[in-house]
Amino acid sequence: MGLVKARAAGNGAAFDAAPEDAPRLDHPDAVQRRRAVQALAGDADCVDKLVTLLRVEKESLVRQAAFLLLASLNSREAARGVSVLLSDADAALRNGALETLAAMPDHAGPLLASLGQDEDADVRIFAVLLAAELQDPAAADWLVALAAHETDANVCSNLAEALGGTGRIEAAAALTAIGTRFAGDPFLGFAVETALQRLREA
Known part of the structure; x- marks a missing residue:
């Protein structure tokens, strides 16, 4: 929006006013x-x-x-x-x-x-999602390394899906480790098996 021109009272001079x-x-x-x-x-x-x-x-x-x-x-x-x-x-x-x-x-x-x-586990989840989006060899290495020590089930379920899309041989071992770590979690077990199947079909 342009500057508003106005006349100063008394001398007719113009001045610029910054509009609200x-x-x-x-x-x-x-x-x-x-x-x-x-x-x-x-x-x-x-x-x-x-x-x-x-x-x-x-x-x-x-x-x-x-x-x-x-x-x-x-x-x-x-x-x-x-x-x-x-x-x-x-x-x-x-x-x-x-x-x-x-x-x-x-x-x-x-x-x-x-x-x-x-x-914050939610931040780690978003980091996993970001790594999957990047589709970069270094990001895949990071996903495998994170899987070795991550202890939150929600993070690991996202890790499983991301690892399944890497096509990396070493991702299978990382997925198996997650499955062992959460052996009593049927949902996570399913996520791991699904990811392993994706790797086998890659």
Whole structure:
């Protein structure tokens, strides 16, 4: 929106007034917030602003713009900033963070080691999902290594599915180890057998 021109009283001089409707990240109108996000394009230092916004933003159109801009940065700083959102309570925000990280694999891959050590099992699950999305030999190695010591059943069920899609011979041993570790869990046993079957058919 253009600047508003007004006449100063008494001398007829013009002055520029910044309109209250100018796009800004805290604007009450979601369309204006999205425009404010888009205006940050080309600003390499906008990561913190966007991550802070995403933590409180509820409108999907604004979130999408922020995630797209972060993905376009394709930098280590952007990947690290997005990765902290994997621990957010909002599932939609976590999913958006996962998709954004998958869009910058060169910078997301190196984060798997730290994400896999997070105390929050949900973060480790998203790390497994990310590794599966990356479809990279290093990510497959990481999945096998995580399977050797992961003790959370929910993480391991996601690990089983991810390992089944790697096509790696060593993944079979990792899957068998998971099955042994959770021998009394029929659901996990089924997930392991399904993954082993996928490996045999690969």
